Every structure is written in structure tokens, then in C-alpha cells.
Amino acid sequence: MKGLESAGSPHWAPPTSIRGVMLHVLLALIPGVLAHWYFFGIGILIQIILAVSFALLFEAAALKLRGRDMRLFLTDLSAPLTAVLFALCLPPLLPWWASMTGMFFAIVVAKHLYGGLGHNPFNPAMVGYAVVLISFPVHATHWLAPAGIAMYTPDFQDVIRAILFQIPPGGMTWDAISEATPLDVIRTGASQGIMIPEIRGDAIFGDFGGRGWEWIANCYALGGLFLLWRKVITWHVPVAMILATIIASSPFWLANPDVHPAPLEHVFTGGLILGAFFIATDPVSGCTTRRGKWIFGIGVGLLTLVIRRWGSFPDGVAFAVLLMNMAAPFIDRHVNPRTFGK
């Protein structure tokens, strides 16, 4: 019989693909993006479009230079996912060149210089974000006030002008429209000796986290549950990370609630939920083994707290992830599951 193939087992068509996995993660981000849009305006969409375009451009160039199969790797959706995760960390009016720089470091340096898909020791999105944060500290912290307390929500034209030409919207100054993030507020407040309950009186705070921020976090968590349900991620990292954050911040808060934020505030402000479900779960730069995932998640949670408390950046998730990325290969080497029958 001609036409019959011979091949090794298994013979069944596999149920998943890289593209399928990435697509799932992208879909799971939709609620969070929508919430972001609601609270901070259309800027996030523009940032996503920009970052994805830069990412694909750099990805194509890198693939071309490295002589890789363009069609295969350009359509695996890994670069767009990196771009979207990166964009979600940015303030909505970040200038385009900052985004481009970030994407260059994410795609070209963090990903392709290390060997491309599957070989990057560091999470590319977080590398990109860290570069932006360090190189353009002023722009990277120009956050807007969330809907509900904002005096002014920039419209589409404002956003475009701000991103492309750095013209502050509504004829105001940057200082006037930008608003510190809740974590910034806590930080500066604490450094001035203001008590937490008092700081929390600020309109920028919501029920347990930052106003708006907590709802965005809820939406990310929703997406995370979708990923868990679809078995795209396992529960180990998110659970380990959130539990570690809660458990490690509880004693401080119980001992002195005046100077330490409550555990749930830690969880629902900043990028912790996004990080727990979408960033620390990145397979390539994280741990593979089940026990390794536990250690990884706990590490990210603890380091985030440490950086938030003592570091020089208000939110520590990105740096915590990058630090644990460094440890991941080491952790994986030392936690081996017990082989069946041994």
C-alpha cells in the first residue's frame, strides 16, 4: 500500500500547540484589558497595538538574521503575548520610543540573543518593563487617576498626541494630570511618617486595594481561573505566590497596622495578581517541576514584599520575577520528583 506512513508512537494528533497555548493566554487577558480601558481610558489599547507592532517587527528581524523559519515562529503568538504583558505594565500615555526600547530589549536581547523561543532565561516582558522603568523613570511613572476620581479622562486624540508627541492632554501639565499609583502613595506616605489608615483615606484607594486597580486585578484573576480551567497553567505558582504574600505580610500588619499595609492590599494593588497568573507562570523562564513551581511562586511573593518595603521601586513584581528567573534552573536541578517504583 503506498501512501502509508511509518513513524514512531504516539500517532494521534496532539491536542495542543504553542500557538494554542499563547492564544489562550491572550484571550484570558481580555477582561483585564477591558477593565484597564474602563478605568484609565483608551491608552492601554494604543499601547498594546504599539508594543505588538514593535514586537513583531523585532521578532521578524531577529528571525531573519538568525535564519529561522519565519512563518512558523512569527505566527506562534509568543511575541504578541510578550508585548501585551509588557503593555499592561505601562502607564497609558508612555511615549512610543519608550515602548520601542522596551520591546527591543524584550525581543532582541532577552529572547533572541539567548537562543529564541524556549531558551530565554528571563521573562522577556519583564526585561522590557524593567528597562523602561530604569531608563525612563519619569515617563514610566506618569500614571493617570482612575475613572471615578479623575478630573479628566483623555480621549483618543489626546492619547495619540501624548504618546506620539508627548503633549499632555487637555492643555494641562504632566504634573497636573498624572497621579501617583496607590503603591507610590503608600511609599511616600510611609516615608513621611504618615500612618497607613490615614494614607488609605486618600481617594485613590478602594475597598482592599487601589481604586480601579483592584477591579483590574479581579479581572486578571478571572482570566487566570480560565487558564487554570483550560489547564494552560497549573495552580502551583499563583497559589504559592499569593499565599506567600499573605502569610509573610500578616505578622507585620498584625503587629503594627499603622505602618504596614494589610495583606489583601498587597495582593490587590500593583501587579501582583497579573504577575501571579500571567507572568510568574511563564513556562520558559520559570520552574518546570511541581515542587519547583512552589518554590518559584513563594520566592516571587516574598521578593515582591521585600522590594515594596525596602527597595527603590514602588512595585517589585517585575524585579522579583527576574530575580527568581535567575534561580529557576538551579531550583529545577535540585527538586526531582520520586520516580515511580523507587
Add this chain to the structure above:
Amino acid sequence: MTAALPEKFGERLWRFPGGLRLRHFKQMACQSAIQRIKPAGLHRVQLDQQCGPEPTFVVEPGQTVLAGEPIARGSDPLSVTLHAPTSGTVVAIEQRPTLHASARPGPCVIIEADGKDHWFSYPKLDQSASRQVLLEALAERGVVGLGGALFPSHAKLGGGDQDSVLILNGAECEPYIACDEMLMRERPEQIVRGAELMLKALGSSRCVIGIEDTMGGVRRTLMDAVKRLGLKALISVVKVPTIYPEGGERQLIKVLTGLEVPSGGLPIDLGLICHNVATAAATHEALANGAACISRVSTVTGPAIEKPGNFEARIGTPLQRLISAAGGMKSDVSRLVIGGPMMGFTVKDTSTGITKAANCVLALDWEETRRKQPQMPCIRCGRCEDVCPASLQPQKLYFFAREENYERMQADDLFDCIECGACAYVCPSHIPLVDYYRHGKAEIKHRREEAIRATRSRQRFEARERRIAAKEQARQQRLESRKKKLNAGGPDGDAVAAAVARAKERKAATKPATKEPEQ
């Protein structure tokens, strides 16, 4: 050693690590009863259908044989006799491609059926026969593990004792395969009686039949047979969850008993003997009916088969006949697989005869078939690890395989991999992981053999050196002692001196001729 076995089976079930829930597609082949395929035309029976040493042919071309007449025998304790599948003439004994993953040629006997199907019968045996008689009869009548392993049944059963527990595996390992389920539905008494005979051959009195929980009604059918035959005290039937690879021996044992067969060990280390339900039925046929094991039920199925079903065919029946019996293959067939979609192997030549291991002939179409390309890089997602029933780290093994670091592969328990294919199936990068493991295992075995061969030849060399040295030493000693004797100065000292002088002279005379050319 049986201390840790549960008192009663089925009260509690355990879980094995990893595993997958797969769509199973069994009903596809279960629409009609098992059909018999009449022996006709040429049957190609391969010699290699039992693990252990190959037997040697005891027939010659031109000879006529009866169905069930021995055609090959061995003298090793593990040997199992092979029989003619039907009555007819031995046309040829020659090397032909065999039904094996490698499709390598091997010795086959070609028998042309005479259409009469006259039988050669063995004496019927029953419970009154001694354990030894039953074990010998199993070997002589060709009973091997029909689950696919082809392990000689008499050897397994002979290794147990009165405390051993017989586990009958009725959990079909893979999707599509339905022959065991059909057998349990249609011939429960054969299986139960076979189990009783197996217990007798084992010398024990405890048997549990494990079936999958998706096999509706099978438990009832089997239990009814057990009750009818009055064997309730000996045999129980337990449903286990359908998780791939539940039908794997080690996995089923874990689920039923909570015990793990030690790595590199056998079920018997736990006091367990594991047999397939089809083997139990064959045991009954061979012992109680005196019919050698020359047929089996195979499922012929798959998306590229017109009318899937289960067929009872004699060994050596060409695949083509089974496929035609199932209505033939559709035009979009991609692969023909012997076994299931996860662990089977592909064949191209449909004139190959089936063996006792051929539980399924699966024709896949392109849509259901795994593409060979493209393969993406490993993204370390760990899915492979999550499903591995051996708790290995498939992605690590894969990295070592790519580095050709076979020592690390072995150190990371490569040989505990059962090649179930779960890891490769779930891998989003579509990496053919099992291919790498098979290659690694072959390479390690090859190197081990090379090492053994090298040691052997070194030992041979050293032994030879030693022999030469010993000879030399002995010669020296002889010379010494002779010299001593002479020097000790027999009464005739001069005679010695004269002899020495003579020898010297002789040596001097021959010297030029024997002198080696100097470099």
C-alpha cells in the same frame, strides 16, 4: 512480601501519578459481535511471537500439518511451542518481514490452508490436574500474554505461590482497542474458567479482575459468570477509573493495591501475577478444550476503516484479510498501526501475518494523525511531567538526549519510562519525545553490550597472556630443575660438562642461520 496487599480488593482505589483522560472511541468497534475469519489461503506465521528464546522449526517445507500441530519448539525453560494455525501444507520456511516495530525480516513459516481446518487436539485437562502438568501444558500449548507483551504464561504462573494474587487486566490500555471488552461481554465464562485454571496453575486462590468504569455492564456480566460457576470466594471484579495508561500493568497494580512495582522489578516482587483477560480465555481453550493457542480477537478500527469491528483470526492471517473483513480502508488513510494510537507501531506491508500480540489494527486518517513536522523548541511548560505515569521529567530527558548525554539519561531513570507516549501527546511543541527515549535506550544498551564485549575480549586477551606466561614459567622451571639435576653432579661430572660443550657448539653452528636480522 504480600503483607501490604489489601484484604479485599475494590474497597479502596489508589491513583497512579500523571495520566491522561483520552477520548476512547471504543464503541466504534463494538457495534456487532466478534466475527470469525475463516482460515484460507496463505498464512505467514512468524517464529518471533513470544519473548524469550526463539524456538526452532520442527516441520519442513512440503509437509502437511493439522491446525494446532506444533511447528516450532524450544528446549529453554522459557520456551513456548508454536503451532500451525490451520490444516494444510507448509509451503516454505523463509525470512520475511515480521510484524514488529522495525519490520525487520525474520524466520517465517508459510502455510497454505487446505480449507478443511482439521485439528490436532491435546488431551483435555481440568482442575484435577497437578500444578506441574498445567504449567507444562501451558508452555506446550503455546499460551503467552495476549495483552501484547507475549510473556510465556507458564513462566509467570510458575513463579508464584499460594499467597500470590492473580490480577486479570481487563482495562484496555488505549483508545480504539475494544477486543478485551468484547471478549468479556461475549465470553465471560471462558475468562472466568480460565482464571480458575490459572489459579490452579499458580497454586493460589485469589484473583481480581480489573475493568474500566466506562465499560458499562461488563462487571455484571463477569460477576454473573463468577456466580454461576460458584467462584465468588476466589474471584472479584473491580472497576477502575479510565485514565490512560490504566491498562499498564504497573499502573493497574497501583490503582488496585496502592503498591508500586519496584523500579526494575516485576509484579511478582509484590506477590502479584498480572495477566490479560484474553490470556485467561486462551488458557481455558488450551487446557480445558485441548486447543493450542492459534487465534486471537483483534479490533480492526479507526477513522479510516469502513466498518470497524472485532475479529477472531488465526495467527499468520495476513493483515489484508482482517482489513477487508472490516470493509477495507478509506482513501484518506495515513497510517496503519498495530496496537493503539499511543503506543502502537506502524506497518506498511499488509501481507504480514498477525501475531498473538496483534490486539488492534488501527487505520488513522490524516486528520487524526500527528504530523511529523513542524517541531517547535521545548518551552519547559512541564505538561509532559504532569502526565508522566512514571514520574519522570520528560523535558529533562529530552535535553539530555539532544546533548547525547546518555549517562544522565540513565541516571534520570530513562529505563523506567514505559513509552506510553503521554508526554509526547500533550507536548504543545509537538516534540516526538518517545522517539528520543527509544533511541536513548537503544544507544545505552548498545554501548553496554559493546562494553561487555570489550571486557570479554580484554579478559580473553589477558587470559591468553596468562596462559602463555604460565607455560613459559613452567618451561623455565623444568629447565631449572633439569639443570639442577645435572649440576647436582651425578657421579659423572664430566659427562655434564661435555654435554654443555656439545650444546654450545651446536648453538654456535646454527647461530648465523637463526639470527634475526638486526634493525
